[in-house]
Amino acid sequence: MIVDTTTYKELTRPMYVLEEWRLRRNLEIIKGVADSAGIEIILAFKAYALWKTFPIFKEYIQSTTASSLAEARLAYDKFGEKAHTFSPAYTDYEIDEIARCSSCLTFNSLSQYSRLHDRVREVNPEISLGLRVNPEYSEIETDIYNPCAPGTRFGVSADALPETLPLDIEGFHCHCHCENGSDVFVRTLAHIEEKFSGWFSQIKWINFGGGHLMTRKDYDIPLLVRTLKNFRARYPWLKVIMEPGSAFGWQTGPLVAQVVDVVEDHGIKTAILNVSFSCHMPDCLEMPYHPAVRGAETIEEECPDYSVPFTYRLGANSCLSGDFMSAWRFDHELQVGENIIFEDMNHYTTVKTTMFNGISHPALAMVHNGTNELEILREYTPEDYFSRMD
Structure with a gap:
């Protein structure tokens, strides 16, 4: 099917759409940073895990990062490379398979390291082990993501580390950003160095x-x-790794939905769609953030004026009362069947969706x-909902 990417008028069912040229643009930028700074940038599955696009990724990057057995298997089975793996806590019943699928494995605590490191190295003698460290500094404003x-x-934290690290700890991993700019990284790096540079001579890599x-x-x-080059000049023996997720999927395509009905109560018009904020755009409610809708003005006032023509809430077709957002102002009266296009819906969406209420799941597609030409990568049926409970 050939589609008009301005309106997606050819679509009559909900669909996440990835536009290949946008993905390649991001990959080129990321590869350019890695090459210029002399570092490795890898894909974090927690933000983007559409494995049918991995052949495109492998033209630009070589590795991925996982935080669970399923993600480690995704790296090994679908990306074709062992993962850089971190988990808040590894379980006895999964650690062996995680170790087999990992090239680097980071422990979240010294107690997990003490209990599991010998077992991990027995399963995978070539694995590189690391510790996650907490610089006790972050500029993330939303607590749920800090x-x-x-x-x-x-x-x-630095005060809990021994003066001499265990001999088989080869790296540090620290994560303190969420959709931040490089100015934030500059300030954060100063704290990381202040807290942990005393141990840098004992490690080989930092993530x-x-x-x-x-x-x-x-x-x-x-x-x-410049910041990364200067850091590498100060510590030339350290391999530097970054593992963004959103940066790869940022602005690569929309979620296309359709209006199913329009209802009104107390002067508030709600366009009911065939998608769900709770199921298909959970960060909109969790973070929260107000998604852009193509062709509509976003109204972020606490009490929008619904008497202004063509002002609507957008509501889901789930039975959760709070599964709606407000408000958007269109330039026309919404009609049943017309498309509502939510911009930038390929990162932290498909990886977090649920099938709550058995609502029809949007398909996955690439232009x-x-x-x-639109290629359908995956369509969902009620059988997918049933299989969750088999």
Whole structure:
């Protein structure tokens, strides 16, 4: 099917659409940063795991990062390379298979390291082991995404580290960003060095985690590259790794939905769609953030004026009362069957969707370069819902 990517008028069912040229643009930017700074940038599955696009990724990057057995298997089985793996806690019944699927494995605590490191090395003698460290500094404003907030369950603080690291600890992993700019990384790096540089002579690699949104238009890439080059000049023996997720999927395509009905109560019009914020766009409710809708003005006032023509809430077709968002202002009266296009819906969406209420799941599709041909990568049926409980 050839589609008009402006309106997607050819679509009559909900669908996540990945536009290949946008993905390749992001990959080229990321590869350019890695090459210029002399570091390795790898894909974090927690933000993007559409494995049918991995052949494209492998033209630009060589590795991925996992945080569970399923993600480690995804790296090994589908990407074709062992993963850089981190988990808050590895379980006895999964650790052996995780170790087999991992090239690097990071422990979240010294107690997990003490209990499991011999077993991990027995399963995979070539694996490189690391510790997650907590620099106790982050500029993430939304607490649910802040891994350095007081009481965090992530990482070892500097005052808890032994003066001499265990001999088989080869790296540090620290993650303190969420869709941040390079200016934030500069400030964060100062804290990381202040807290942990005393141990740098004992390790071989450092992973600065994810949240580096280097494909955003206003991201200062030259500042990032200079900062990384200067860091490597100070510690030339350290291999530097970054593992963004959102940066790969950023602005690569929309979620296309359709209006199923329009209802009104107390002067508030709600366009009911065949998608769900709770099921298909969970970050909109969790973070929260107000998604852009193509062709509509976003109204972020606490009490929108619904008397203004063509002002609507957008509501889901689930039975969760709070499964709606407000408000958007269109330039026309919404009609049953017309498309509502939610922009930028390929990162932290498909990896977090649920089948709550058995709502029809959006299909996954990719628009290919040059031809605008839409390839359906995956469609879902009620059997997929049944199989969750088999």
